[in-house]
Amino acid sequence: TIDLTLHYVAAGTGDLIATARCERRGRSISFVRGEVRAEDGTLVALATGSFKLIARQPTPAGA
Numbered sequence: 001t002i003d004l005t006l007h008y009v010a011a012g013t014g015d016l017i018a019t020a021r022c023e024r025r026g027r028s029i030s031f032v033r034g035e036v037r038a039e040d041g042t043l044v045a046l047a048t049g050s051f052k053l054i055a056r057q058p059t060p061a062g063a
Helices: none
Strands: 003-008 016-025 029-038 043-052
Touching: none
Parallel strands: none
Antiparallel strands: 003 043, 016 029, 029 043
């Protein structure tokens, strides 16, 4: 994680629905945006982040 910002906008109760979207993906950095809403559609939280992309290493056999 290079940067992560979270804004709490309102109190949330009951079930909450979170969505996220990759806004732009480059060769080494990905920029994302997410939001959390209550069941009635009320915005509860907003998030933005920048993440460094790294290649996954294969899992050793037997691990």
